[in-house]
Amino acid sequence: MAKVLYITAHPDHQNSYSLSVGDEFIKAYREANPHDEVLYLDLYQMNIPQIDSDVCNGWGKLSSGTPFNQLKKEEQNKLNRMGELVDQFVEADKYVFVNPMWNFSFPPVMKAYIDSICVAGKTFKYTSNGPIGMLSDKKAVHIQASGNFYAQGGPFAEFEIGHRHLKMIMEFFAVPSFEGIFIEGVAAKADQAPAIKEKSIQYARELAQKF
Numbered sequence: 001m002a003k004v005l006y007i008t009a010h011p012d013h014q015n016s017y018s019l020s021v022g023d024e025f026i027k028a029y030r031e032a033n034p035h036d037e038v039l040y041l042d043l044y045q046m047n048i049p050q051i052d053s054d055v056c057n058g059w060g061k062l063s064s065g066t067p068f069n070q071l072k073k074e075e076q077n078k079l080n081r082m083g084e085l086v087d088q089f090v091e092a093d094k095y096v097f098v099n100p101m102w103n104f105s106f107p108p109v110m111k112a113y114i115d116s117i118c119v120a121g122k123t124f125k126y127t128s129n130g131p132i133g134m135l136s137d138k139k140a141v142h143i144q145a146s147g148n149f150y151a152q153g154g155p156f157a158e159f160e161i162g163h164r165h166l167k168m169i170m171e172f173f174a175v176p177s178f179e180g181i182f183i184e185g186v187a188a189k190a191d192q193a194p195a196i197k198e199k200s201i202q203y204a205r206e207l208a209q210k211f
Contacts, residue, residue, distance in 0.1 A: 002036045002093040009043045009099040009110040017145035017183045017197055022098035024201045025143060028208035043109040049078040050112045085116040090123060094139050094211065097166060101146035105162040114169055123173045133174025140178045141211060142166050143204065147187030151180060179207065
């Protein structure tokens with residue numbers, strides 16, 4: 001039995017193309033894999049610490065030999081929470097990331113989540129030949145919606161950094177399988193938005209059968 005993290009970053013569930021497609025993906029996945037466990041992580045409804053002064057000060061104190069129980073309460077709480085997030089990530093077998101494109105990337109809460117799971121000794125490790133990933137037995141899918149055409153070689157492809165960033169992180173972790181589902185052009189071609197959404201849903205359902 002595999003464990004899947006369904007990781008979403010969109011505050012508007014009623015009007016989200018990415019969530020509409022993502023929900024169909026995970027529905028099809030569950031139909032094809034009824035015994036797998038799916039954990040739903042709505043990042044907007046979770047405690048996702050940012051790397052702030054508490055986190056930096058906590059890391060600095062720990063590296064200088066200060067015991068964890070002597071850190072300030074906020075430092076302890078945030079570092080504990082980040083530890084919980086990365087442990088949950090490592091324990092899963094598959095990841096489904098779902099988000100809109102905002103200003104050519106993903107929402108800030110997704111970046112904060114990524115920062116929480118980039119942990120040496122957990123998702124990667126340092127070696128004499130440089131850092132290497134530790135998640136070579138995992139797989140991931142990224143579902144992203146945008147108003148114009150970016151990720152699929154459109155006229156603004158060079159501006160897209162959300163999917164490329166996530167792809168780089170998965171490669172850094174040594175995740176061998178990472179695919180993208182792009183719902184693009186829903187604003188540029190608003191009259192075609194329903195058809196674009198439906199086509200993306202069909203592709204998502206097909207990909208879910210193999211995921």
